[in-house]
Amino acid sequence: MNTFLxxxxxxxxxxxxxxCALGLVGAYALAQQMVGPQTKPPxxxxxxxxxxxxxxxxxxxxxxxxxxHAGRMTVxxxxxxxxxxxxxxxxxxxxxxxxxxxxxxxxxxxxxxxIWAGTRIIGRVYEIKDKGGARQHxxxxxxxxxxxxxxxxxxxxxxxxxxxxxxxxxIEDNPSVKPIELTAxxxxxxxxxxxxxxxxxxxxxRLYVQVGSPCNICEPSPEHGQIRRYIADGSGxxxxxxxxxxxVGFDFHPQTGELWFTDNGRDWQAEDGPQDExxxxxxxxxxxxxPYCHAQxxxxxxxxxxxxxxxxxxxxxxxxxxxxxxxMRFYSGSMFPKEYVNSIFVARHGSWNRSTLFGFDVxxxxxxxxxxxxxxxxxxxxxxxxxxxxxxxxxxxVLLMPDGALxxxxxxxxxxxRVSYQK
Amino acid sequence: xxxxxxxxxVLAQSQxxxxxxxxxxxxxxxxxxxxxxxxxxxxxxxxxxxxxxTVMQLFLLREGLREAPQMAGMLKNITDPDFFDIxxxxxxxxxxxxxxxxxxxxxxxxxxxxxxxGCGSCHLRDYSGQKQVPRIANQREDYLASTxxxxxxxxxxGPDTSMNGILYRVPDSDIEALAHYLAHQ
Numbered sequence: 001m002n003t004f005l006x007x008x009x010x011x012x013x014x015x016x017x018x019x020c021a022l023g024l025v026g027a028y029a030l031a032q033q034m035v036g037p038q039t040k041p042p043x044x045x046x047x048x049x050x051x052x053x054x055x056x057x058x059x060x061x062x063x064x065x066x067x068x069h070a071g072r073m074t075v076x077x078x079x080x081x082x083x084x085x086x087x088x089x090x091x092x093x094x095x096x097x098x099x100x101x102x103x104x105x106x107x108x109x110x111x112x113x114x115i116w117a118g119t120r121i122i123g124r125v126y127e128i129k130d131k132g133g134a135r136q137h138x139x140x141x142x143x144x145x146x147x148x149x150x151x152x153x154x155x156x157x158x159x160x161x162x163x164x165x166x167x168x169x170x171i172e173d174n175p176s177v178k179p180i181e182l183t184a185x186x187x188x189x190x191x192x193x194x195x196x197x198x199x200x201x202x203x204x205x206r207l208y209v210q211v212g213s214p215c216n217i218c219e220p221s222p223e224h225g226q227i228r229r230y231i232a233d234g235s236g237x238x239x240x241x242x243x244x245x246x247x248v249g250f251d252f253h254p255q256t257g258e259l260w261f262t263d264n265g266r267d268w269q270a271e272d273g274p275q276d277e278x279x280x281x282x283x284x285x286x287x288x289x290x291p292y293c294h295a296q297x298x299x300x301x302x303x304x305x306x307x308x309x310x311x312x313x314x315x316x317x318x319x320x321x322x323x324x325x326x327x328m329r330f331y332s333g334s335m336f337p338k339e340y341v342n343s344i345f346v347a348r349h350g351s352w353n354r355s356t357l358f359g360f361d362v363x364x365x366x367x368x369x370x371x372x373x374x375x376x377x378x379x380x381x382x383x384x385x386x387x388x389x390x391x392x393x394x395x396x397x398v399l400l401m402p403d404g405a406l407x408x409x410x411x412x413x414x415x416x417x418r419v420s421y422q423k
Numbered sequence: 424x425x426x427x428x429x430x431x432x433v434l435a436q437s438q439x440x441x442x443x444x445x446x447x448x449x450x451x452x453x454x455x456x457x458x459x460x461x462x463x464x465x466x467x468x469x470x471x472x473x474x475x476x477t478v479m480q481l482f483l484l485r486e487g488l489r490e491a492p493q494m495a496g497m498l499k500n501i502t503d504p505d506f507f508d509i510x511x512x513x514x515x516x517x518x519x520x521x522x523x524x525x526x527x528x529x530x531x532x533x534x535x536x537x538x539x540x541g542c543g544s545c546h547l548r549d550y551s552g553q554k555q556v557p558r559i560a561n562q563r564e565d566y567l568a569s570t571x572x573x574x575x576x577x578x579x580x581g582p583d584t585s586m587n588g589i590l591y592r593v594p595d596s597d598i599e600a601l602a603h604y605l606a607h608q
Contacts, residue, residue: 042538042539046538046539049539050539050540052592053536053539053540053589053593054540054588054589054591056539056540056541056544056589057541058541058543058544064543064544065543065544065545065547065548065553066544066545067544067545067553067554067555067556068545068555068582068583068585070475070479070554070555070582071582071583073479073482074482074503120583121483121488121580121581121582121583122486122488123486123488142486143486143487143488145580146580146584190577191577191587191591192577192580192584192587193584193585193587193588193591194584194588195584196584214587214588214591215588215591216588216589218591218592268541
């Protein structure tokens with residue numbers, strides 16, 4: 001069919017075009033048939049069988065042929081990044097701050113101004129330096145298994161891949177320092193799914209690490225589905241939050257020091273949910289519901305038990321259906337208007353398990369320090385075209401700069417944007 | 424309308440040259456087969472794979488992100504534009520049809536498992552694949568089984584980890600039934 005379409009679209013002859021148009025109608029009808037809803041819903045017995053197979057229910061969706069969006073591994077030149085399509089509230093400005101880094105995702109900043117960014121499939125860690133108005137980058141590490149996690153403390157950079165942990169001592173003074181491997185000390189499970197790491201140092205100087213659930217929906221083994229903290233050398237592990245599906249972003253409240261984190265809701269339950277969560281850890285070791293209770297107290301359709309939401313800490317805010325709420329940071333800068341202080345910026349990478357795209361933006365969440373009265377507002381938009389149901393960019397993480405500007409990484413374009421404000 | 428628009432985007436992004444791709448892919452045929460000859464044992468058929476899939480895998484193999492000892496060094500002089508031409512060539516090639524008779528019982532068990540696991544969602548109901556998701560219909564059975572086991576054991580990475588998630592805790596016997604079913608479409 002591809003060949004047919006290409007021949008059609010390449011043809012310059014009028015007659016051929018007309019016959020192509022007819023052919024296309026036929027091809028479209030055939031495609032409709034191919035992707036049409038599955039014939040019948042699963043029986044109770046089949047539901048039971050599917051539970052041990054990750055809980056995939058394409059027939060619950062309007063489009064049963066949903067699949068993840070393919071990332072772009074090749075370099076996107078700045079001329080192909082339509083920054084002018086990005087919308088922010090009045091007074092804010094967006095510029096392309098750095099580019100040419102395929103798959104760029106989670107960011108950390110050194111005390112002397114270096115930015116490091118992790119990636120997933122492309123396996124690289126980028127190092128970015130601001131050289132008088134222009135940015136230069138190099139590939140610090142490569143061929144790692146999804147080195148998504150980066151964090152900085154005490155002059156040292158920590159890089160966490162799914163299966164390995166490295167520390168680069170004094171890297172800003174010694175750019176060619178060889179990393180020290182800490183893999184054995186951290187004892188991370190080997191499963192890869194939902195186990196690319198988000199890492200950050202807390203106000204307690206401990207390294208917080210997510211260990212996701214290695215499935216769409218399942219009863220995970222005891223070492224999964226949690227956020228942990230470690231002493232920076234990999235010792236003293238403690239579980240901070242349990243019942244977590246897959247968190248790829250957290251930060252600590254500027255006033256209370258409490259851990260707040262995003263969590264991605266399960267797939268294949270419904271188009272509109274369960275929604276992604278923004279959570280607050282108010283007690284050490286709290287349980288957040290996975291796999292029995294989702295979002296604002298929605299029982300799982302497949303993993304059922306009595307009182308599924310009993311003892312579950314419900315979220316501060318709902319971040320949208322299949323939104324992929326990932327990197328988040330509290331705003332404690334002085335550049336943005338004062339109503340943004342202590343609010344949260346959340347990168348919503350955007351949905352794939354939904355017929356109509358949702359997310360593909362940076363949201364702003366305002367809430368009390370106690371987590372009450374949360375309000376979610378889209379802040380940085382324009383990465384998707386709702387009419388065409390297509391997207392061109394995917395915000396993955398946000399990072400606050402010392403001058404109060406906000407960096408936003410976009411792994412679809414290998415770019416980092418800078419959002420600033422001027423009265 | 425959706426299909427037409429989607430196709431438009433594919434075209435806009437790729438000024439591909441399948442004829443050039445055929446020349447580049449000449450060394451591949453020895454192991455990956457031709458329309459008249461099956462690939463070697465444990466080697467995938469590349470014919471009629473979605474172009475995005477072939478490009479992605481070639482990239483992962485060249486960069487050493489997907490390990491396949493047989494492919495070591497084969498791609499070191501292949502550039503990104505070459506990937507698109509090779510992918511375009513294979514997307515237009517008809518796959519060889521194996522002649523082995525299916526074990527009907529095993530095939531039926533595989534069909535039920537495929538429904539439970541939702542294979543037809545991303546790979547489409549006829550398993551012809553889409554975007555970065557491969558055609559698995561009539562792929563070599565031994566290659567399918569070994570690939571599924573590699574996903575389960577986290578030795579194989581795709582453009583994301585959804586296959587690792589799907590294969591979490593799936594026993595060998597299920598994998599073998601699935602591979603048999605998919606290889607006999």
